[in-house]
Amino acid sequence: MSSDKKNLTRSSIEDAMVKAKKTTGTELVPQSTDATQVSSAKIRYLDKNIVLSKTTRIPLNKEALKQKHIFLDTEDKNTAIAISAYRHLRTNILKTLNAFGGQTLLVTGPTASVGKTTTAINLAINIARHSQRTALLVDLDLRKPDLHKVFDFEPEFGVIDIIKGKTPLEDVLVSPQIERLTLLPGKEAYEDSSELLSTGAMSNLLQDLKSRYPERLVIIDSPPVLGGDHVEALSASVDACLIVVDKTNRKHELKETLRRVHDIKIAGYVLNRSLEAKFDRYYY
Amino acid sequence: MKNLAIQSLGDSNPRENNFFSQFKRQWVAFLLTSISVLVMGGIVIYSLPDIYVAESKLEITSKELFLDKKGTANSSGAQIARRFYSTRDHILSSENITRILKENNLTDDNAGEEELQKLIAKFRKATSLGFIQGEIINPITTKEGLLRVGVEIKYESQSPQQAFKIADDLTTNFLETSSARVALRNNRKMEYLQIQMKGVAIQVRAAEEKLAAFKNENAMFLPDLQPVTMNRYSELKSELSQIEERLTNIQRREREIRANLATVSTDAFLYSADGTRVIGPAEKLTLLQVELANASAKFSRNHPDIARLNREIQQLQGIHKNHNTSDLEIELSEVKDKLASLKGKYNASHPDMKKLNSRKLSLEKILVNAKTEQRPRSTSVPNNPAYIRALTQLESVHDERSQVKSKKEGLNQELKTVNEQIRSFPTVQKQLVELEREKEQFSRKFDALEREYIQADLTKSMNDASLDERFMLVESPERPITPSKPHKLLLTALLVLLALSVGTAAVLIRETLNDRIWGKIVLQEFSDDPVFLIPKFR
Numbered sequence: 001m002s003s004d005k006k007n008l009t010r011s012s013i014e015d016a017m018v019k020a021k022k023t024t025g026t027e028l029v030p031q032s033t034d035a036t037q038v039s040s041a042k043i044r045y046l047d048k049n050i051v052l053s054k055t056t057r058i059p060l061n062k063e064a065l066k067q068k069h070i071f072l073d074t075e076d077k078n079t080a081i082a083i084s085a086y087r088h089l090r091t092n093i094l095k096t097l098n099a100f101g102g103q104t105l106l107v108t109g110p111t112a113s114v115g116k117t118t119t120a121i122n123l124a125i126n127i128a129r130h131s132q133r134t135a136l137l138v139d140l141d142l143r144k145p146d147l148h149k150v151f152d153f154e155p156e157f158g159v160i161d162i163i164k165g166k167t168p169l170e171d172v173l174v175s176p177q178i179e180r181l182t183l184l185p186g187k188e189a190y191e192d193s194s195e196l197l198s199t200g201a202m203s204n205l206l207q208d209l210k211s212r213y214p215e216r217l218v219i220i221d222s223p224p225v226l227g228g229d230h231v232e233a234l235s236a237s238v239d240a241c242l243i244v245v246d247k248t249n250r251k252h253e254l255k256e257t258l259r260r261v262h263d264i265k266i267a268g269y270v271l272n273r274s275l276e277a278k279f280d281r282y283y284y
Numbered sequence: 285m286k287n288l289a290i291q292s293l294g295d296s297n298p299r300e301n302n303f304f305s306q307f308k309r310q311w312v313a314f315l316l317t318s319i320s321v322l323v324m325g326g327i328v329i330y331s332l333p334d335i336y337v338a339e340s341k342l343e344i345t346s347k348e349l350f351l352d353k354k355g356t357a358n359s360s361g362a363q364i365a366r367r368f369y370s371t372r373d374h375i376l377s378s379e380n381i382t383r384i385l386k387e388n389n390l391t392d393d394n395a396g397e398e399e400l401q402k403l404i405a406k407f408r409k410a411t412s413l414g415f416i417q418g419e420i421i422n423p424i425t426t427k428e429g430l431l432r433v434g435v436e437i438k439y440e441s442q443s444p445q446q447a448f449k450i451a452d453d454l455t456t457n458f459l460e461t462s463s464a465r466v467a468l469r470n471n472r473k474m475e476y477l478q479i480q481m482k483g484v485a486i487q488v489r490a491a492e493e494k495l496a497a498f499k500n501e502n503a504m505f506l507p508d509l510q511p512v513t514m515n516r517y518s519e520l521k522s523e524l525s526q527i528e529e530r531l532t533n534i535q536r537r538e539r540e541i542r543a544n545l546a547t548v549s550t551d552a553f554l555y556s557a558d559g560t561r562v563i564g565p566a567e568k569l570t571l572l573q574v575e576l577a578n579a580s581a582k583f584s585r586n587h588p589d590i591a592r593l594n595r596e597i598q599q600l601q602g603i604h605k606n607h608n609t610s611d612l613e614i615e616l617s618e619v620k621d622k623l624a625s626l627k628g629k630y631n632a633s634h635p636d637m638k639k640l641n642s643r644k645l646s647l648e649k650i651l652v653n654a655k656t657e658q659r660p661r662s663t664s665v666p667n668n669p670a671y672i673r674a675l676t677q678l679e680s681v682h683d684e685r686s687q688v689k690s691k692k693e694g695l696n697q698e699l700k701t702v703n704e705q706i707r708s709f710p711t712v713q714k715q716l717v718e719l720e721r722e723k724e725q726f727s728r729k730f731d732a733l734e735r736e737y738i739q740a741d742l743t744k745s746m747n748d749a750s751l752d753e754r755f756m757l758v759e760s761p762e763r764p765i766t767p768s769k770p771h772k773l774l775l776t777a778l779l780v781l782l783a784l785s786v787g788t789a790a791v792l793i794r795e796t797l798n799d800r801i802w803g804k805i806v807l808q809e810f811s812d813d814p815v816f817l818i819p820k821f822r
Binding site for chain 1 (some may be wrong): 308309381624799800801802803806807810811813814815816818819820822
C-alpha cells in the first residue's frame with residue numbers, strides 16, 4: 001500500500017489531469033484538495049465529463065494465496081489439478097451465463113465454511129486471466145467479509161460505505177494486480193447486513209455494476225443461505241447462482257437452500273473438497 | 285442444462301453409488317469393525333480347549349427282510365433300529381455309565397448324587413452312539429438278502445488316553461450287550477416256535493381227519509368217480525329210452541290184439557254133424573229172449589220153462605258182461621300208465637293229472653260195480669280158438685308191460701339218484717378243495733415253523749455266523765494323536781468371513797444412515813443442473 005501511495009504522487013495526478021484536459025477539453029478537479037488524500041485515493045468523476053479514474057492497486061502475494069487455495073500458476077500436479085478443475089467450472093459457468101445473457105453470478109452455499117469465497121475467487125481469477133471478459137468480485141458477505149483477508153490487504157472503504165453513500169464506488173474498487181480482475185471488498189463485519197442488502201441502494205449498486213461495464217462479469221461472494229435472508233434479499237438483483245457444498249453439508253440443508261433460492265437460476269453446483277475429483281483417473 | 289454439463293475433473297468419472305464407492309467412503313469403519321470382530325473371535329477360538337475324539341465303527345448285518353409288492357427283498361430297518369436304540373439306552377443308562385466312570389476312576393463311591401448326575405450328563409454329552417451317515421446305510425443288499433447297518437461309537441475328552449479307553453469300553457459293552465441280546469432272543473424264539481408248532485400240528489391233524497371223513501361221506505361225488513357216474517348216467521338214459529320204445533311197442537301190440545279181439549267172437553261157431561252152422565250164444569240169447577217173451581205170455585212166472593229161459597238168458601248175459609269188464613280193466617290200466625308217466629312231469633294239481641285221476645276213479649268204481657253185479661262165470665267158456673289165442677296174447681302183453689313198467693320205474697329211480705349226484709359235484713368239489721387247502725395251509729405253516737425252529741436250534745449250537753443278526757467290529761478305537769475339536773483353521777476361516785461380513789454390514793448401515801452430501805450422485809438426486817467437483821487440497 002505504501003508503494004502505491006508513492007506511485008500516486010500529486011505530480012502524476014496533475015499530469016493526468018493535464019492530459020485529460022488536452023484530450024477531452026474538460027478540466028479535472030480533484031475531489032479533495034488535500035494532497036495526502038489525493039495521493040491515497042483516486043482521481044474520480046466530479047462531473048459528467050470526467051472519464052478518468054484509477055483503482056487502488058494492491059500487491060499480489062502468490063504464495064499466501066496458494067496457502068489459501070487460490071491458485072494462479074501451475075507449479076505441481078496438485079495445483080494443475082486445481083486449476084484444471086476451476087477452468088472447467090469457469091468454462092461451464094460462462095457458457096451458462098452467455099446462454100441467457102447473465103452478468104451477475106451469486107456464489108453461495110447452505111452453510112458457512114464450505115468454500116464459497118475460495119470458489120468465488122478462483123472462478124473470478126480464471127475468468128479474468130483466461131477469457132476475454134473482465135471480472136468484478138464483490139464481497140457481499142457483510143457479516144463476515146473475507147475477501148480482503150484472502151488477498152491480504154486492509155481496504156480503506158468497503159461495500160457498506162458505498163451502500164450507505166459514504167463513498168463512491170470507485171474509491172472502494174481494488175485491483176489485485178491480476179489482469180481484468182477487480183475486487184469490491186467488504187471492510188468490517190456488519191451484523192444487520194440483511195437489512196442493508198434489501199435496500200434500494202444495494203439494488204442500485206448492483207445495477208450500476210452491471211450497466212457500467214457490460215462485458216464485466218460480476219461475481220458476488222454471498223453469505224450462506226441458511227445463515228439468514230441475505231440471499232433472498234439479493235435474489236432479485238442477480239442473474240444466476242452457483243451453490244457450493246461440501247461433504248459436511250446434509251441433504252436437508254441442501255433441500256432448504258434450494259427452496260430458498262428457487263427464484264434464482266442455478267448455474268450449477270460445486271462439490272468442494274471432493275474425494276471423487278481428487279482421485280480422478282482422467283487427469284494426465 | 286444437462287447437455288451443457290461439461291463437468292469438472294471428477295465429473296467425467298462414471299462412479300455411482302455402488303458398493304465400492306460406499307466401501308471407499310467407509311473403509312475406516314469397515315476396517316475397525318472387521319478387525320474388532322477378528323480380534324475378539326480369535327481370542328475366543330484360540331482359548332477353546334483341545335478335544336480328542338476316539339471312535340470305533342461296527343457293522344450290523346441282519347436278515348430282517350420282507351418282500352415288497354414287486355417281490356424284492358426289502359427292509360425299512362425299523363426293527364434293527366429299534367433294537368439298536370434299546371441297546372444304546374442300556375449302554376447309556378445311569379447304572380452303566382456309573383460303572384464305566386468308576387472303572388476309569390472318573391468318580392468314586394464318595395461322590396454325591398448331584399455330582400454324579402452331572403458327571404453322567406457330561407458323559408452322555410461326550411458320547412456319540414449312532415448310525416453312520418444318519419440312520420441306515422446301504423439298507424438293502426438284495427444279492428445277499430441281508431440288511432447292513434453301520435454304527436459308530438465316539439467318545440470325546442480333553443485327554444486322548446481317556447477318550448480312547450472309554451471308547452474302547454463302550455465298544456466292548458455294545459458288542460457284548462448286543463450279542464447277549466441276540467442269544468436271548470434266539471432262545472425265546474425257539475420256545476415260541478415250539479408252542480406254535482404244537483398248536484399248528486393239532487390243526488393239521490384236525491384238518492386231515494375232517495378231509496378223510498368228508499371223502500368217505502362223498503365217495504361217489506369225489507372227482508375221481510365223476511367219469512363213472514357220468515357214464516352210468518348216459519347208460520341209464522339210453523336204457524330208459526329203450527324201455528320207452530319197448531313200452532310203446534307193447535302198447536301198440538296190445539292195441540292190435542284188442543283190435544283183433546274185437547273182431548273175433550268168443551265162441552266158435554257150432555257145427556252140426558252134417559256140417560251146418562249152429563246158432564251162437566248171442567243169437568241164442570236173442571232167441572231165448574224172444575222165446576221168454578212168448579212163454580211169459582202163455583205161462584206164469586213160476587213156470588218151469590220160464591224159469592229155465594230166465595236162467596239161460598242170465599248165463600248168456602254173464603258172458604257179455606265179462607267181456608265189458610275186461611275192456612274197462614284195460615282202459616284203467618292205460619289210465620294208470622299215463623298217470624305214472626305224467627307224474628314225473630306234472631304235479632297233482634295239473635289239469636291233465638286231475639282229469640286222469642278222475643277217470644281212474646270212475647273206472648275203478650265202474651269195475652267194482654261190475655264185479656259185484658257179475659254173476660258166476662258161465663260154465664260156457666269161450667271156445668273160439670282165435671279168440672282164446674288173442675286173449676292169451678293180450679295177457680302176455682299185459683305181463684310184459686307190467687314188467688317193463690317196473691323196470692322203467694327202477695331206471696327212473698336210479699337216474700334220479702345219479703342226477704342228484706351230478707348236481708352235487710361242484711359243491712362237493714368246492715368243499716373238498718377248501719378242506720384240502722385248509723390242510724395244506726396248516727401243513728405249510730407247520731413246515732415253516734419247523735424250518736425256523738431247526739435253524740434257531742442250529743444257531744444255538746453252531747457259531748455266530750448263522751445268527752439272524754450279527755455284529756462285526758470294522759474299526760476299533762485308537763488313541764487319538766491330534767485333537768479333533770475345535771477345528772481352529774476352519775473356525776478362523778469362518779471368523780474371517782464373519783469379520784468381513786460384519787465390516788460390510790457396518791459399511792452398509794453407515795451408508796444407509798449417512799445423510800451427508802458425500803458425492804456427486806447425492807446432488808444429482810436433487811437437480812439436473814451440472815455438478816462440478818473441486819478436489820480436496822492439502
